Amino acid sequence: MNTPVISSLRPPKVLSPVVLAAGLAIALLIVGEIVSPGFAGHGQIVNMLRVSAFLGIIAIGQTIVIISGGEGIDLSVGKVATFAAIIGSRVMDGDNTKLLPALTLALTVAAAIGLCNGLGITYLRIPPFVMTLGMIGVVQGLILAYTSGQAHGRAAPFLTSLVNGKVIFDLPGLLFLWLLLAVAVTWMLRRTTYGWQLFAVGANRVSARLSGIPVRRTVILAYVLSSVFAGLAGILLLGYTESVFLDLADQYMLPSIAAAVIGGTLLAGGIGGYAGTAIGAVVLTVLQSLLITLEISAAGRTVINGLVLIVLLSLYGRQRRLRT
Amino acid sequence: MNPAPPGTREPAPATLAHWWGRLRDIQVSGTATVAMLVVVIAVNVALQPNFFDQYALTSNFATFVPLVAIAVGQTIVVLSGGIDLSLGAQVTLASVVTVQLTDGELGNLPLALTAGLGVGVACGLFNGLVVVVARLQPIVATFATSFVFSGLALVVLPRPGGTMPSEFTSGYRDSVLGVPVALLAILAIAAGWLLLRRHRVTRHIYAVGGNAEAAFASLVPVARTRITAYVIAGMFASVSAFAILANTGAGDPFIGNELTLTSVAAVVIGGTALRGGRGGAIGSILGAIILALVSNIVFFADVPSTYRQLANGLVVILALALAGIPALQKRRSA
Numbered sequence: 001m002n003t004p005v006i007s008s009l010r011p012p013k014v015l016s017p018v019v020l021a022a023g024l025a026i027a028l029l030i031v032g033e034i035v036s037p038g039f040a041g042h043g044q045i046v047n048m049l050r051v052s053a054f055l056g057i058i059a060i061g062q063t064i065v066i067i068s069g070g071e072g073i074d075l076s077v078g079k080v081a082t083f084a085a086i087i088g089s090r091v092m093d094g095d096n097t098k099l100l101p102a103l104t105l106a107l108t109v110a111a112a113i114g115l116c117n118g119l120g121i122t123y124l125r126i127p128p129f130v131m132t133l134g135m136i137g138v139v140q141g142l143i144l145a146y147t148s149g150q151a152h153g154r155a156a157p158f159l160t161s162l163v164n165g166k167v168i169f170d171l172p173g174l175l176f177l178w179l180l181l182a183v184a185v186t187w188m189l190r191r192t193t194y195g196w197q198l199f200a201v202g203a204n205r206v207s208a209r210l211s212g213i214p215v216r217r218t219v220i221l222a223y224v225l226s227s228v229f230a231g232l233a234g235i236l237l238l239g240y241t242e243s244v245f246l247d248l249a250d251q252y253m254l255p256s257i258a259a260a261v262i263g264g265t266l267l268a269g270g271i272g273g274y275a276g277t278a279i280g281a282v283v284l285t286v287l288q289s290l291l292i293t294l295e296i297s298a299a300g301r302t303v304i305n306g307l308v309l310i311v312l313l314s315l316y317g318r319q320r321r322l323r324t
Numbered sequence: 325m326n327p328a329p330p331g332t333r334e335p336a337p338a339t340l341a342h343w344w345g346r347l348r349d350i351q352v353s354g355t356a357t358v359a360m361l362v363v364v365i366a367v368n369v370a371l372q373p374n375f376f377d378q379y380a381l382t383s384n385f386a387t388f389v390p391l392v393a394i395a396v397g398q399t400i401v402v403l404s405g406g407i408d409l410s411l412g413a414q415v416t417l418a419s420v421v422t423v424q425l426t427d428g429e430l431g432n433l434p435l436a437l438t439a440g441l442g443v444g445v446a447c448g449l450f451n452g453l454v455v456v457v458a459r460l461q462p463i464v465a466t467f468a469t470s471f472v473f474s475g476l477a478l479v480v481l482p483r484p485g486g487t488m489p490s491e492f493t494s495g496y497r498d499s500v501l502g503v504p505v506a507l508l509a510i511l512a513i514a515a516g517w518l519l520l521r522r523h524r525v526t527r528h529i530y531a532v533g534g535n536a537e538a539a540f541a542s543l544v545p546v547a548r549t550r551i552t553a554y555v556i557a558g559m560f561a562s563v564s565a566f567a568i569l570a571n572t573g574a575g576d577p578f579i580g581n582e583l584t585l586t587s588v589a590a591v592v593i594g595g596t597a598l599r600g601g602r603g604g605a606i607g608s609i610l611g612a613i614i615l616a617l618v619s620n621i622v623f624f625a626d627v628p629s630t631y632r633q634l635a636n637g638l639v640v641i642l643a644l645a646l647a648g649i650p651a652l653q654k655r656r657s658a
Binding site for chain 2: 073126141302
C-alpha cells in the first residue's frame with residue numbers, strides 16, 4: 001500500500017521480504033536439523049515459537065514506530081518491558097486476584113513513558129533515537145529507585161499457566177494470544193483510520209499535514225503504543241520466568257528492530273507491516289537457538305546478531321546513491 | 325544557532341580577521357552553553373567548598389577527559405551528517421584490548437597504546453564502510469556495529485580485570501607546573517580540534533554534512549570524507565579509552581557503553597546541529613564538561629544512591645529538551 005513514492009528507489013522486487021523471511025526461517029530450521037537432529041522436532045518448534053512470541057509482541061510497537069517515519073525508532077522498548085515486568089511482579093505477587101490491577105498499573109506506566117517519548121519527539125523535536133536512548137537512562141533510574149536494586153514479587157499462577165501451560169491443541173495459550181494480537185494489529189494498520197494516517201505520516205509528513213492528518217497526535221500515539229506493547233511483552237515474559245530480575249528484557253532492544261527490518265518494514269518509514277515482523281521474530285529466535293546449539297558463547301552471539309542486522313539492512317535497507 | 329545563513333558554508337579560515345570572526349561565531353553560538361557551564365560550576369562550588377583545591381580539580385579533570393574525547397569524536401561524525409551510536413562500544417573495545425596487551429607491564433605500553441589506537445581506527449573504518457559503501461542509515465548501522473564491538477570486547481576480556489602499570493595511572497593524576505595533566509589532555513584535545521579545523525578534510529566534512537549533493541557537485545570526495553569522519557571519531561574513542569584506563573587502572577568490558585548517549589548529549593548541548601554541517605567541537609567539549617559537572621552535583625547533593633541514575637537521566641533529557649527549544653522557535657519563524 002501507498003508505495004509508489006519510494007518503490008521506484010528500491011531494487012526490483014523479486015521476492016517480497018515476507019516470503020524471503022519465511023524462507024530464511026525454514027532454511028535455518030533445516031540447517032539446525034542437519035547439525036543437530038531433533039532441532040526441528042515438534043516440541044522444539046513449539047518452544048521456539050513461544051520464545052518468539054515475546055520478541056514478536058515487543059516488535060509490534062517497534063514496527064508501528066518505524067512506520068511512523070521521521071527516523072522513528074524506539075530504543076527504550078527493552079527497558080520499558082523490564083520495568084513493566086518489575087512493577088507487575090511486585091503488584092501481583094503471586095496472587096491471581098491482583099493480576100488485573102498489576103497489568104493495569106504496569107501498562108499505564110509504560111504508556112506514560114511512551115507519551116514522554118512522543119511529546120519530546122514531536123514538540124521538542126528531539127530526534128527519536130536520542131530521545132529514546134535518553135529514556136533508557138531515565139527508566140533504568142526509575143527501576144533502581146522503585147526496587148532499590150532488589151526485585152520483589154513473583155508471577156501470578158494464571159499468568160504462568162497462560163504462558164507455559166498447554167491450553168488448546170497441546171499448544172501454550174501465549175501462541176494464541178500472539179496470533180490474536182497479530183490479527184488485531186494487522187487489522188489496525190490496514191483497515192482503521194489510524195493505520196492509514198500512520199502510513200501517510202510515515203511516507204510524507206508534509207503531505208500528510210496538508211491532507212488534514214493530525215501528524216503530531218499520530219506520532220505520539222505510535223510511541224505510546226510501542227511502550228504499551230513492550231510493557232505487555234514484559235508482563236508475559238514475567239509469566240515465563242515466574243520471578244523477575246533487573247535486566248529481564250533489556251536484550252530485546254536490538255532484535256525488535258532487526259525483526260521489523262527482516263520483515264520488510266523500511267526504516268525510512270511509510271512502508272511495512274506486522275506479518276513480516278512476526279516472521280522476522282521467528283527467524284531471529286531460530287537463529288539464536290541454532291547458535292546456542294552450536295555452543296557459541298553469549299559474546300559471540302552478540303557479535304553475530306549485530307552482523308546479521310548489518311547484512312539484512314544491506315539486503316533491503318539501503319539508501320539512495322548520490323550519483324543518479 | 326550559527327548566525328551564518330544556511331547557504332554559506334564555512335570558508336577556509338585564512339587570515340587573522342577570519343580567525344577573529346570565527347572566534348566571535350563561537351561565542352555567539354555558545355552563549356547558552358557557556359551560561360549552563362557557569363551555572364553548573366556555581367552549583368558545584370556551593371556544594372563542594374574545596375572545588376578549586378588542587379586535589380579536587382585534578383580528580384574532576386581526570387573524569388572529564390574520556391567524555392571530552394568521545395564528544396569531540398561524535399561532533400566530527402555529526403558534522404559530516406552522520407551519527408555514531410557505536411562510539412561507547414568502541415571505547416570499551418579499545419580499552420579492553422589495551423589493558424590485555426599491557427598486562428601490567430610498562431614495557432608493553434607503547435605497543436598496547438598503538439594497538440588500542442588501531443582498534444579505534446579499524447572500528448571507525450568498519451563503520452565508515454558500512455555507512456558509505458553499503459549505504460545504510462548511520463543510526464541503525466552504527467547501532468548494529470555497536471553490538472559487534474561490545475560483543476568482541478566481551479570475547480577479549482570476559483569479566484572486569486587486568487591492570488595498567490602504576491606509572492601510567494599516577495602520571496595521569498600528576499600535574500605539570502601546577503596544571504593537572506588531565507587538564508593538559510583536554511587542552512591538547514581542543515588544540516587538536518583547532519588544528520583539524522584548518523585541514524581540508526574538516527572543510528570537506530562541513531560541506532558534506534551541510535549538503536551532500538552540493539558537495540558532490542563541487543568535487544568534494546563525499547564517500548572518502550564520510551569514511552574519514554568515522555575513522556577520526558574512532559581515534560578519539562581510543563583516546564577516551566586510554567583516559568578511562570589511566571583513571572581507573574583496570575579493564576572493564578562494559579565501561580564505555582554509557583558514553584554513547586553522553587557523547588550525543590554533549591554535542592547537542594554544545595550547539596552542534598544533529599542535521600550536520602553546523603557547529604564545532606569546542607561547544608561539545610564544554611557540553612561534556614557540563615554533563616560531568618551535573619553528575620557531580622547529583623553526587624554531592626546527597627541524592628540517595630538509588631535515585632542518582634534517575635536524576636542523571638532526567639538531567640540529560642532536560643538538557644536535550646532545552647537545546648530543542650531554540651530550534652523550535654527558529655523553524656516556526658522561518
